[in-house]
């Protein structure tokens with residue numbers, strides 16, 4: 001049964017969306033009220049999760065193999081959460097010309113084809129990591145914006161951190177392009193969504209691209225009131241590391257992180273930390289380190305490709321310290337996914353699905369505050 005929040009009932013002609021690089025369909029969950037006309041992803045496991053949680057048409061395959069004939073009807077919005085590995089600060093940064101992130105151009109080829117048939121969408125959203133702002137010294141961001149401006153769109157971008165809505169630090173870039181419809185704009189950059197690095201990237205754009213630029217305006221959400229502890233399963237329902245394993249893990253913490261943990265333990269209160277193992281250079285030597293945060297946020301979820309990308313939960317309670325791995329369901333909650341969402345049975349698959357995805361309330365905020373009003377001519381109901 002689909003779990004998309006209902007709003008379409010109030011709109012006779014609900015806007016339609018094509019969801020590219022759809023993964024488990026979290027963008028679709030945030031696009032409340034939109035009708036998904038078509039979705040696509042190359043990954044069979046993700047497509048299975050999409051089907052388990054959504055009704056509608058999803059096609060499994062490489063975006064490069066799609067033709068405009070495969071795209072039914074006429075969408076109001078095309079959403080593309082294209083692969084980020086080649087523009088991510090964590091990767092080798094070969095950029096949008098590289099194999100994985102280059103899939104963006106497979107998507108863009110379809111947009112051009114739709115335009116040629118007179119059914120190009122009035123709204124396009126391209127979601128990616130913030131590394132897209134600086135990869136290729138800004139050339140990738142400029143190329144994407146230039147393609148959209150040349151196609152007649154007004155283009156702007158927002159850097160949105162899921163931490164404003166959820167207890168997870170997850171900054172992401174959303175390039176929003178509108179054509180033939182009006183979005184709410186402001187005169188210049190201000191507020192949390194026009195970050196200094198976005199403003200710097202805008203300043204690097206060629207003049208011809210900047211003439212088509214818009215500083216989109218989006219309401220800032222009320223203060224978040226849930227922290228990481230509120231997302232966790234009950235202590236008795238999860239597997240904890242043994243005392244020996246916990247000791248070995250905590251031994252990886254450097255002096256600063258060890259001091260943080262010690263202060264939390266000494267407080268005698270229940271304190272919850274999120275932690276990652278990371279490789280750091282120290283005095284010219286590669287060291288495996290455990291890095292903790294005790295600010296009530298989880299670190300950015302990642303795909304568990306290697307052992308170091310799995311996040312730990314560390315709980316200080318009654319002067320003892322226990323540690324365990326973050327569970328798939330907890331990762332889903334940290335993405336704003338309701339517990340009714342059917343996750344893959346294997347924990348690694350669930351974590352991969354969530355680590356790759358876009359946070360649902362962030363999409364919802366973008367949809368309610370900018371896309372929906374632009375496409376339907378009215379503000380979303382509260």
Ligand SMILES: C[S@@+](CC[C@H](N)C(=O)[O-])C[C@H]1O[C@@H](n2cnc3c(N)ncnc32)[C@H](O)[C@@H]1O
Nearest residue numbers: 021022023024026042043062063081103357358
């Ligand atoms: C960043 S994830 C987006 C996930 C999605 N937004 C979500 O919330 O679940 C990128 C997705 O692109 C898919 N992908 C990568 N290369 C692709 C290609 N050439 N064609 C189609 N999909 C591709 C991956 O399988 C992955 O699910």
